[in-house]
Amino acid sequence: MNDLLATDEPSPVRVLQPGGLSDLFLTADHAGRLIPRALGKLGLDEIELARHIAWDIGIAAVTEALSDMLDATAVLQSYSRLVIDCNRAPDHPTSIPTVSEATAIPGNAGLTKEARTARRQAIFDPYHAAIVDLLDRRAVAGRRTVLVAMHSFTPVFKNVIRMVEIGVLYHHETPLSRIMLDLLRDEGDLVVGDNEPYAITDTSDYTAPVHGEARGLDHVEIEIRQDLIAGSAGQASWAERMARLLVAADKRLRGAQ
Helix, strand or coil: CCCCCCCCCCCCEEEEEECCCCEEEECCCCCCCCCCHCCCCCCCCCCHHHCCCCCCCCHHHHHHHCCCHHHCCCEEEEEEEECCCCCCCCCCCCCCCCEEECECCCCCCCCCHHHHHHHCCCCHHHHHHHHHHHHHHHHCCCCEEEEEEEECCCEEECCEECCCCEEEEECCCCHHHHHHHHHHHHHHCCCCCCCCCCCCCCCCCCCCHHEEEEEEEECEEEEEHHHHHCCHHHHHHHHHHHHHHHHHHHHHHHHCC
């Protein structure tokens, strides 16, 4: 850690089941909403810091439960995406946003190069270094890895209501993305988005393109609508559903290879 994080502050990265036996490997770039003490509250009140602009509501609990149910390694990021977004390249304009949706972020205005670098070194770099280290170790051991990037999205964005309940995201269509779309649609009770509410691009995303596509790993990004996983009952239900579907998807994927 650098001077941005005091020695008694939480690590920016949590690793669950590092020796997990599953081929599935989970990430959660926006799992937490901590802010380093040195940054105060970025000029925001607690209401704003509890909103979707600060983190992916509900996804930490879903990912934690999935990791446990599947015996799958999971890497979760602890600090708010408003400090630095770990699913953006550090030089991307939205890496450290000055406005999120319609909310100005005073603590991010006019940052020096040194201040931006401090955030990257304290939070972004350790998080992605942990992912790289774990994936490298699996590769050296000859282990198969399927990367699943876990996210959640707000049901209303800039006053537009989103009917999609779960989205399957990809940059270039992959066998796994097609399988997941088929399985989710076969559930019969879900509004499923194909690259909705977002689509992965070379510039807008980081984890799936860098750790999945660039490594040649089977990979997919999953987006679950936040109102469905805001409480413990929804989190448990969706974790059980996703565990079942991911196991089925991986079985199909292995059968097709």
